[in-house]
Amino acid sequence: MNSHSPARPRARVLLLTGPSGSGKTSLAALSGLPVLNLDDFYKECTDPSLPQLPDGGGADWDSPLSWDADTAVAAIEELCRTGRTAVPVYDIATSSRTGATGLALDGAPLFIAEGIFAADVIDRCRAAGLLADALCLRGRPATTFRRRLARDLREGRKPAVYLVRRGLRLLRNERTIVARHTALGAHPCAKPEALTRIAAAREGAPSGAHGVAGAGDDPARAAARR
Secondary structure, X not given: OOOOOOOOOOOEEEEEEOOOOOOHHHHHHHHOOOEEEHHHHEOOOOOOOOOEOOOOOOEOOOXXXXXXXXXXXXXXXXXXXXXXXXXXXXXXXOOEEEEEEEEEOOOOOEEEEEOOOHHHHHHHHHHOOOEEEEEEEOOOHHHHHHHHHHHHHHHOOXXXXXXXXXXXXXXXXXXXXXXXXXXXXXXXXXXXXXXHHHHHHHOOOOOOOOOOOOOOOOHHHHHHHO
16 A cells, blocks of 8 residues: 555644634744744635624634635645645735745645634544644633734734724633634643643643543543544
């Protein structure tokens, strides 16, 4: 049998999620692993399926329905199977795709896919035999709020009024967000533990109940998450 058959992928994925501003991008960069930015799979502002905020404030970009999960999973699987894929280039300020770029693993057996919706594809990656681990970064909500707002204002992601309102809403909901990611199968942890688990996944060590397919996962609990 070919060593790179669908039953044995070239690489596995470590899914990294957490509230917006929790430090996912900086942690992924610190790991030294190839990184797939899942925010590039947001839907465009012209997509009629975009969910709307109940107060009439526009699209709800914090809803998983604002994100193209199918295309993201296809890119993850292509990276795992072939070592390369095409990735959209997404401009958050204009809520639109501006092009595409290539991502290659260059032989790396592990890569990180990070984004606020990464937990929503845990079950699909596990079922495909691609999952190394799934982590949810958590910290102090007030710290996350300050970090997120400073970043979003610096990068001009959206108008300032929108960013402040969104930031306050996410501040109030942060613990609920972490609980949701945990229920979907991500292991909640701070940066030091996340780095330890990334190192373990890199070495191929067992990653615990939330790691590789079937490891310690109760079938009834997994079914309840779907």
